[in-house]
Amino acid sequence: MATPLRRTLGALGALVLALLVVAGTARTADAADGYKYWNYFHVEGGKYAFAQTGPADFTPKDGTVEAYRYGLSTAADGLPPRTDATTYTVEDICAGTEAGSGEKLVGVLLDYGTAADADGGQTPPAPRAACAAVPTAANGQQVLDAVADLRLDKGLTCGIDGYPASGCSVTVKNPPSAAAAATVDFALPEAASATASPDAAGTADQAASETDDGGVPWTLIVVVVVVVAIGAASFVLSRRGKNL
Incomplete structure (x- = not known):
């Protein structure tokens, strides 16, 4: 049969163990x-x-x-x-x-x-x-x-x-x-x-390449040439019509 002293020591041991478990759990949760x-x-x-x-x-x-x-x-x-x-x-x-x-x-x-x-x-x-x-x-x-x-x-x-x-x-x-x-x-x-961005430089280079030495875009020159050619052809055809 356990003496009062042994029961007291056992209870204290269980309490200490419980406190250690709780403290360890709290540290784990915090971590x-x-x-x-x-x-x-x-x-x-x-x-x-x-x-x-x-x-x-x-x-x-x-x-x-x-x-x-x-x-x-x-x-x-x-x-x-x-x-x-x-x-x-x-x-x-x-x-x-x-x-x-x-x-x-x-x-x-x-x-x-x-x-x-x-x-x-x-x-x-x-x-x-x-x-x-x-x-x-x-x-x-x-x-x-x-x-x-x-x-x-x-x-x-x-x-x-x-x-x-x-x-x-x-x-x-x-x-x-x-x-x-x-x-x-x-x-x-x-x-x-x-x-x-290489695109910006490429766009600038393309714009520069589309201009001649006088700074006029070559596409505009082509359009002017085509218009002049059409006008000349129309003039020739009209002259032929009058001579017939």
Whole structure:
């Protein structure tokens, strides 16, 4: 028969074990939580470096690229944009744009994420790149504000270009396993697209080739020649008719 002391020790042991189980379960649940938010990165050495501060507390250097990706993240190193960090350089993004006196050029990659991560039935905008020509001392938030409409809350970037329309860093309990993300294309700014597009140069070359040394299109010359020939033929036929 168990003594009171043994019963007491057994009860205490069971209580300690239960507390350990509860604590372990709580830690597991916390670790499993995910967050939907705008993940913020710097592009360094051809790789994405998850930002350790908010954009307002970081000053990008001239000629660098900043990157943002909205989505559900469960990893400590964030959810990177769906393109390689070396695909779009600042030279690509800012082609055709020049920095003024006291300004710097910073490329910005904006990945609005997938439909699976969308909130409230919203459709994520297509990924795009933007070039910010901003004062040299501009911080990351000022860079972003120069190329997008921002919704902020206590220093947090909650929405970019109205996406998502509401909420800020939403907690997701027991999130699904992260799916492999396919690479996507980012739309370049119009200035960069025009600089990089061979069609624009081809159209200009074609227009130049259609002019003679005097600057008159050869097609107009052909039309004039045809009209003159028809007029001459009509004149000859009318003269023959009078002589008959």
